[in-house]
Each structure stands twice: as C-alpha cells, then as structure tokens.
Amino acid sequence: MGSNLYSIGLSGLQSSNARINTTGQNTANVDTEGYSRQRTDTVSSPGASGVLVRDTARLVDNFVSAQIRSDTSEFSYYDTFHSMMTASDSLLSEDSVALTGYLDKTFNALQAANDDPTSSSLRQLAHASLSNLVGQYKTLSNLVTRQEDLVGEQLSSSLTEINAITSKISDLNKKIMREEGQSISPANELRDQQEQLAKELSEFVTARTQFDDKGLMTVSLANGQPLVMDQSAPELKVVENAMDPKSIQLAVNFGDHDVVVKTDDLGGSVGGLLDYHAEFSVYADRTLGQHAISITDAMNTQNAKGLDANGQFGKDLLSLGEIAIHTKAESQKKLADISVRVSAGESAKVTKDTYELSKTDENRFTIKRFDINGRSTGPEILYDPVNMTADKDGYVKLDELGLDIKVSALNTITVDDVFRFTPTEGAAANLSMRAKNGDDLALSAPVGVSTHSDNLSEAKISLSSVNNTRADASAFSSDGSLYPNAPHSIYFTSPNSYVVRDVAGSDIATVNNALEYSNLLEQAGLADKAGFDVSLSSNPQIGDEFSMSTELVGPSDNFNGLALMNLQSAPLVEGKDSLTKSFAGLIANVGTKTAEIAGHAASSEVIMNDSANRRDRLSAVSLDEEAVNLLKYQQSYSASAQVVTAARTTFETLLGIMR
Numbered sequence: 036m037g038s039n040l041y042s043i044g045l046s047g048l049q050s051s052n053a054r055i056n057t058t059g060q061n062t063a064n065v066d067t068e069g070y071s072r073q074r075t076d077t078v079s080s081p082g083a084s085g086v087l088v089r090d091t092a093r094l095v096d097n098f099v100s101a102q103i104r105s106d107t108s109e110f111s112y113y114d115t116f117h118s119m120m121t122a123s124d125s126l127l128s129e130d131s132v133a134l135t136g137y138l139d140k141t142f143n144a145l146q147a148a149n150d151d152p153t154s155s156s157l158r159q160l161a162h163a164s165l166s167n168l169v170g171q172y173k174t175l176s177n178l179v180t181r182q183e184d185l186v187g188e189q190l191s192s193s194l195t196e197i198n199a200i201t202s203k204i205s206d207l208n209k210k211i212m213r214e215e216g217q218s219i220s221p222a223n224e225l226r227d228q229q230e231q232l233a234k235e236l237s238e239f240v241t242a243r244t245q246f247d248d249k250g251l252m253t254v255s256l257a258n259g260q261p262l263v264m265d266q267s268a269p270e271l272k273v274v275e276n277a278m279d280p281k282s283i284q285l286a287v288n289f290g291d292h293d294v295v296v297k298t299d300d301l302g303g304s305v306g307g308l309l310d311y312h313a314e315f316s317v318y319a320d321r322t323l324g325q326h327a328i329s330i331t332d333a334m335n336t337q338n339a340k341g342l343d344a345n346g347q348f349g350k351d352l353l354s355l356g357e358i359a360i361h362t363k364a365e366s367q368k369k370l371a372d373i374s375v376r377v378s379a380g381e382s383a384k385v386t387k388d389t390y391e392l393s394k395t396d397e398n399r400f401t402i403k404r405f406d407i408n409g410r411s412t413g414p415e416i417l418y419d420p421v422n423m424t425a426d427k428d429g430y431v432k433l434d435e436l437g438l439d440i441k442v443s444a445l446n447t448i449t450v451d452d453v454f455r456f457t458p459t460e461g462a463a464a465n466l467s468m469r470a471k472n473g474d475d476l477a478l479s480a481p482v483g484v485s486t487h488s489d490n491l492s493e494a495k496i497s498l499s500s501v502n503n504t505r506a507d508a509s510a511f512s513s514d515g516s517l518y519p520n521a522p523h524s525i526y527f528t529s530p531n532s533y534v535v536r537d538v539a540g541s542d543i544a545t546v547n548n549a550l551e552y553s554n555l556l557e558q559a560g561l562a563d564k565a566g567f568d569v570s571l572s573s574n575p576q577i578g579d580e581f582s583m584s585t586e587l588v589g590p591s592d593n594f595n596g597l598a599l600m601n602l603q604s605a606p607l608v609e610g611k612d613s614l615t616k617s618f619a620g621l622i623a624n625v626g627t628k629t630a631e632i633a634g635h636a637a638s639s640e641v642i643m644n645d646s647a648n649r650r651d652r653l654s655a656v657s658l659d660e661e662a663v664n665l666l667k668y669q670q671s672y673s674a675s676a677q678v679v680t681a682a683r684t685t686f687e688t689l690l691g692i693m694r
Contacts, residue, residue, distance in 0.1 A: 039084070040682030046085030047675030050077050053088045054668040061656045062665075069231025071095045071654040073223055093223045099650050100230060101244070104237040106643040108302040111238045113636035115307030119182070120629040123315055126178055127622055134175065134326070134618045137168045142603040149478060149596040158344065158473025166468050169353065172327055176320065176464040183281075183316045186308050190283065193239050193305050194271055200236045201254060201268035204229055208251040208266050215250070236262075241302030258297050260287055271296070277363050278455050279389070281317070283309055315625065317407055321387040322621045324462030329607040330614060331355050331466065332382035337602060340501040341477030341595025342588065348504050348515060349477025349595070356465025360456045372444045375456055376430065377437060383610035384437025385458055388412055392454040398422075398445055402436070420445065478596030481511060482567055483587025491576040496525075498594055499554055499570040502562070509566030516585050522565050525555055527579045535559050 057075040064070040071093040080087045126132060144164035148157040207229050214222040229252050236242045241257040247265060254263035262268065270288040274295070285301075286293035298309050331353040338349035358375045373392070377385055391403040400418040405411055416435050420442050423431045430439035438458065442448065470476070481504050484496045506513040510521030517523060519538045527533045535544040535556065544559035552571035556562040569583060608617040 040678055040685065043085035044675050044678030044682055046080060046087065047678060048672060050075075050086045050088055051668050051672035051675055053091070055665065055672065057091055058661050058665045058668060062658065062661045065656040065658060065661075069227050069234065070656070071223070071227050071230070072656050091220065091223065093221075093226065094654050095230070096650070096653055099646065099653065100234075103643070103646045103650055104234055104242055104244070106639065106646045107234060108237040108241040108306075110636070110639040110643040111304045112302050112307040112310075113632055113639050115304040116311050117629070117632040117636045119186070119308070119311040120315060120625065120632055123182055123319075124625050124629040127175075127319075127625055132171075132175065132178070133622070134168075134171060135615055137164075137171045138603065138615055138618075140164050141168045142600055145476075145596065145600050148473070148476060149593040149600060152344075152478045152591055152593050152596060155344075155473065158476055158478075160473070161476060162470060162473040165352065165470070168330075169466050169468050172323060172463045172466050175323055176461075179316055179319045179323070180464070183312065186283075186312045186316065190273065190305065190308050193308070194273065194285075197236065197239050197262070197305070198268070198270050198272075200232050200239075201262045201271075204232050204236075204252060204254060204263045205266055205268040207232070208263075212249065212251060212266070237303060239303040239305050241300070241306070256296065257300055257302060260294065260296050262287070277367075278361050278453070280361060281320075281460065283312055313407065314628065318387075319621065319625070320461065320463070321407065321457065321459040322617070324459030325385065325387055325608060326614060326617060327463040327466040328355060328377055328385055328459060329382045329617075330602075332377055332380065333602050333605065333607050334599065335469075336380045337595065337599050338475075338477045340481065340504055340598070342479040342481050342515070343477045344474035346515065348481065348511075350475060351469040352475065354467045354469040355462055356467075358456050358458050359461065360454050362452065362454045366452045366454070369444075369448055369452060370454070372442060372447060373454055374430075374441050375458065376439045377458060378432050378434075378439050381432075381434075381437035383607060384435070386412075386609060387457075387459050389455055389457045390436070390438075392418070392440070392456075394448050394450045394452060396450075400442070402433070402440075404436075418442075476596070476599075478599070479588055479592040480594035481515065481588070482517065482583055482585050483589065483592070484569055485582045485584075485587050487580045487582070490579040490581075492579050493573055494552070494575045494579060495572040496569055496581040497572065499568045500562075501567045501595065501598075503566035505566070510564065511566060511585075517583070522556055522559075522561055523583055525569070525581045525583075527575045527577055529577050530574060533575075535561060 053075045057073050061072050073091050074094055075091045076089045077086045078089050130136060141161075141164040144157075144161040148154070148161040151157055207225050211222045211225050211229075214225065233242055233244050233252070233254065236254065240262075242262070243255045243257060243259075245253050245255075247253055249265075251265055252263065253261065253265065255261045262271065269290075272286060272288055272293075274284050274286040274293055276282050276284040283298070285296040285298060285305075287296060298306070300306070301309060334353055335351040338352050341349050343349050355377070358377075360370055360373055360375065362370060375390075386404075388404045388406055391405065392400055393403075394400050398419065398421040400420075402416040402418055403411065404413050404416075416433060418431065418433065418440060420431055420440075425431050425441070426439075428441070429443065430441045432439050480498055481501060482498065484498050486495050503509040504511045510517050512518055517538070520543065521537065522535045522543065523538045524536045524540075525533050526536060531549045532545075532547045533549065533555065534542045534546075537543050544561055546555070546559050549555075549558060552574065554562065554568045554570055556565050556568045562568045567583075569581070571581070603615070604613050606612060607614060612620065
C-alpha cells in the first residue's frame with residue numbers, strides 16, 4: 036500500500052511540476068511575437084499508479100494559421116498597391132504637372148500667332164510654348180520612370196527579405212529534425228518560430244505551407260512553385276525578359292537552372308508592386324506615348340500642308356524616337372534588318388498594344404496583337420513584303436495598324452525568330468522639337484484663290500481644304516508652285532455647270548447639274564490629285580470665273596494656322612478623344628483605381644485583424660488564466676507532497692508493527 040502511495044504521490048509531483056513549468060513558459064513569453072500558448076496533457080496511469088505526463092503541445096489551429104497568412108498577404112498586397120497609387124495620383128493631379136495647362140498655353144499661343152502671322156515675336160512665343168509642352172511630356176515620362184525605379188528598388192529589397200526568410204525556415208527544419216530526433220518532446224518553440232516566419236513571408240507573397248512525412252514545413256507560392264523544400268530553399272530573383280525588357284519577370288533559381296514564376300495572383304507586397312507596375316507604370320507610359328505619337332503625327336502632317344514664314348512648305352515640328360524592337364538572345368543580330376515607324380497621318384490607328392512579328396514561310400509574316408495584360412486583340416495581320424507595295428525607303432504600309440514596316444535580308448530570318456515591339460512604349464520620353472524657331476510654323480495656305488471682278492453673281496470663292504502638298508502626289512511642285520496641268524481656274528458655263536481649266540485655259544474636267552457649290556474639285560474628281568479643294572459662298576451665274584494660284588496667297592494668310600489650332604479639339608487619340616480628354620481619362624483612371632484599392636485595403640485590414648483575434652483567443656497567453664493555473668498546479672503539487680508524506684508515515688507504521 037505504501038509503495039502504491041509513493042508511486043501515486045511521485046507521479047502527481049512530476050505532473051504538477053511539468054504543468055508549473057509549462058505555465059511559467061507561457062507567462063514568460065506573454066509578449067513574444069508568434070508564441071503559441073502551450074499545454075501539458077496527462078493521462079491516468081493503469082493499475083491505480085497515479086498519472087502519466089503525455090506531452091506538452093502548442094495550442095494552435097492550423098486552419099486559423101493558414102487564414103491569417105492568407106489575410107496578411109491580401110492586406111499587404113492592397114496596402115502596397117494603395118501606397119504606390121496614392122503617390123502617383125497625387126503627382127499627376129497637380130496643376131503644375133498636368134498636361135492640360137500646357138496644351139492650353141500652346142494652342143493659345145498658336146491663336147495669337149494666327150492673329151498676326153507676320154509677327155516674328157508671336158511666332159517665337161508659339162514655338163516656345165510648343166517646346167514647353169514637349170518638355171512636359173518628358174517630365175511626365177520621367178515621373179513614370181521614377182515610379183518604375185522605385186518599384187525596382189522595393190522589389191529588390193523584398194526579394195532579399197523573402198530569400199532570408201525561406202533560408203531561416205529551411206534552417207529551422209534542420210534544427211527541428213535534429214532536436215525531435217534526440218527527444219520525445221516536440222520542438223514547440225522552433226515550430227512557433229517557423230509559423231512566425233511563414234506569417235512574415237506572407238507579407239511579401241501568398242505562401243502555402245504544408246508538412247511532409249517527417250513533420251518538416253514546406254513552403255510554396257500560390258501557383259505551387261516551391262520556396263522551401265525540406266531542408267533547402269531555392270532563391271527567388273528577377274530575371275531579364277529579352278522579349279519585353281520593361282516587364283518584371285521572376286524566377287526560382289535551383290542552382291543550375293531558373294524556373295520562371297507566373298506572377299498572376301502572386302499576392303503580398305511583391306504582387307502589389309508587380310500589379311502597380313503593370314496597371315499604372317506600363318499603362319501611363321503607353322498612354323503618354325500614344326499622346327506623343329498623336330500630337331507629333333497630327334502637327335507634322337498639318338504643318339506640311341501650309342507655308343512657313345519663308346514661303347516654304349512646312350517641315351516636321353516634332354520628332355519621335357525609333358520604335359524599339361525586341362527578340363530573344365539568339366536573334367539579336369537580326370534586329371538591324373527590321374524597322375517600324377508610324378504611318379504618316381495614321382496615328383489615330385495606333386493603340387497601346389504590343390505587336391509580335393513572326394515568319395510563317397519563305398517570305399510572309401504575321402503580326403499578332405496583345406494588350407497590356409497579354410491578351411490577344413483582334414485577328415492576325417498578314418505582312419508580305421514581296422507582294423505588297425513598298426515606298427522608296429522600303430517600308431510597307433499596314434493600313435489596319437497605322438504602321439510602316441520594313442524587313443530587309445528576308446533570307447536571314449527564320450520561322451523560329453520572333454520580334455516584339457510596342458510603338459507607344461517610351462514614345463513620350465523620346466519626343467523632341469524638330470522646329471528650330473517660330474518661322475517653321477506653316478501658318479499660311481499653300482495656294483490662294485480669287486474671284487474675278489467682272490463676275491455677275493455675288494458668289495465668292497474660298498479655299499475649303501488642303502489635303503496633300505507632296506510633289507509626287509498633288510498639284511504642287513517641289514518649288515511650291517502649281518503644276519501647269521493642275522487646276523488653275525473654274526469657269527461656269529451655266530448656273531449649275533462648270534469646267535475646270537489648267538494654266539493654259541484648257542478644260543481638264545467638266546461638271547454638269549451641280550446641286551451645291553462646296554468642294555468643287557471633289558465634284559470634278561480632281562480633289563485627291565490636286566491635294567486641295569475650293570467652295571463658293573453662294574450660287575454663281577453663267578460666265579463667272581474663279582482663279583487658283585500660289586501667287587494669290589497674302590502675307591497675313593492663316594488658313595493652315597487655323598487648321599493647326601483645330602487640332603486641340605480634334606479626335607486624335609485612337610480617332611476618339613482629343614488630347615485634353617485623353618489625358619483627363621488617364622487622371623480619372625488613376626483616381627478611380629486609387630479609390631478602389633483604398634476600399635480593398637481598408638476591408639482587408641479589418642479581415643486580417645479579425646483573423647488575428649481568432650488566433651489570439653486560442654493561442655495567445657492570458658495572464659489571468661495562467662495565474663489561475665499556477666495557483667491550481669501549486670496546490671496540486673502540495674497535495675501530491677502530502678500523499679508522499681502519508682505514504683512514508685504509513686510505511687513507518689507498518690515497519691513498527693513488524694518489529
């Protein structure tokens with residue numbers, strides 16, 4: 036009996052001591068981040084021999100822990116995204132930065148120059164305003180570039196942290212395996228550290244954790260790409276994408292090879308940075324580039340339709356850089372054989388898409404289009420340089436795209452070669468002034484008109500449009516005069532019939548039964564060939580005659596200057612929006628996205644905190660509860676000591692009886 040009491044009392048002492056130690060461990064770690072409250076479990080010993088200490092376990096719910104990691108990742112994603120978008124929204128919405136004011140100043144200065152085309156000072160002011168507008172496009176482009184650089188810096192820092200965390204988790208796997216292999220007790224503190232590290236990792240990416248058959252933690256990205264495998268941790272890094280150098284491509288390095296990571300739904304701050312880069316940086320850069328292409332093409336095309344201060348046909352006012360073409364490493368040498376440019380007067384067809392050029396057979400190519408998100412847009416375009424008509428420089432015009440493409444040395448390019456280019460990418464940064472001064476502004480019309488003084492009617496002739504001044508495709512010769520066989524006069528043979536005559540007075544076209552008196556050369560089928568057209572203010576009479584000549588242009592003529600002015604409200608961007616409206620759309624898009632992300636950030640923080648509270652209710656240390664437990668285990672320890680004392684007294688009494 037005494038022996039049995041000794042055994043019961045001793046087991047009680049051991050049990051109470053173990054529980055007191057556990058309570059002390061909990062109390063000591065009340066402020067330790069990531070610490071999970073522990074509990075020592077006991078079972079009754081068979082044969083009324085007291086109690087057995089089973090083990091000391093962490094009080095954790097793996098489902099709740101996984102939910103915390105998921106919610107932490109989501110909040111970190113939106114918080115990072117929102118922080119970057121807020122900064123960009125604040126910068127773009129500044130009046131001193133917005134393009135709207137610069138566009139207004141430029142066209143107001145053009146208006147002033149139109150009021151007095153002979154004023155050199157007003158012309159120079161218009162030139163300076165246009166130069167300032169070009170500078171602002173560069174400023175905005177640099178702003179976007181700085182944001183991209185900031186993304187790169189933060190991403191580099193984040194990847195360093197990620198690799199450090201995964202290495203620590205891997206090292207803890209080794210320690211856990213060693214410690215639990217030498218003891219029957221679980222390595223609770225080490226596993227707590229792993230859980231905390233996994234939570235910290237979730238701030239950067241969405242991390243999925245599992246435990247292998249050895250009980251060791253493995254970690255992978257949401258798409259299944261491993262970050263921690265047993266006792267090793269491959270490196271996550273940025274790798275260059277030769278086909279798209281401006282994109283950010285991640286890969287997991289396994290020592291001798293890299294495996295590219297899909298960045299869709301990457302989560303965490305890294306996912307936020309990547310999505311910000313795609314949804315703001317890339318979008319803003321291409322939008323500004325589309326702007327730059329639109330205004331450059333429109334102003335250059337229009338300026339070429341007039342005469343500058345020196346009486347010469349207008350030259351380019353603005354200039355764009357070359358469109359960059361990218362390909363894989365083994366095809367780099369072939370880039371010199373390919374060039375792309377925006378078709379003159381076709382900028383409205385240029386989108387923000389990326390184009391992929393690849394060879395299909397001996398001489399033909401196809402062009403695929405992809406939007407900012409990499410989705411295919413529209414059918415493939417055929418490019419057949421052998422059977423398509425090229426211009427004198429070797430470029431083939433693709434009407435569907437608004438682009439000219441030239442591929443020389445066709446035999447060097449194979450079906451394995453793929454080339455990509457994005458016309459709008461970096462276009463704003465490469466925009467520059469071509470005009471040297473205000474005299475280069477072609478404000479005057481290239482041809483004048485006159486109404487003969489002896490006409491019977493009150494009808495007056497006016498120049499209605501100028502569409503083309505190229506010497507090889509219009510009535511204008513290279514020296515600025517009209518060709519002899521071009522339309523020089525219009526003579527009405529009746530109130531609704533007329534003939535168009537050349538410089539010698541010979542008829543070159545006849546129109547009968549004219550119902551209206553606008554665009555007379557178009558009605559005669561000569562407008563496209565002439566490159567200009569004329570209209571009358573009212574009904575003519577038989578015998579009325581009207582003349583057209585480059586010598587009739589007055590020094591204060593501003594016909595083309597007004598056309599340049601009208602570009603301010605013209606639908607230049609994709610043929611839908613004006614420059615001002617398009618930029619306002621960019622600002623609105625950024626503001627809307629910022630507000631949307633702000634809402635997600637606020638709600639995800641609430642959800643994350645709720646998950647943390649659920650975890651704390653189970654796993655966090657409560658000092659009140661531990662105080663009660665300590666008192667209970669102290670009393671249990673004292674009671675067990677009394678059992679041992681009673682056993683000793685009983686044993687001594689039995690010995691006394693035996694004597």
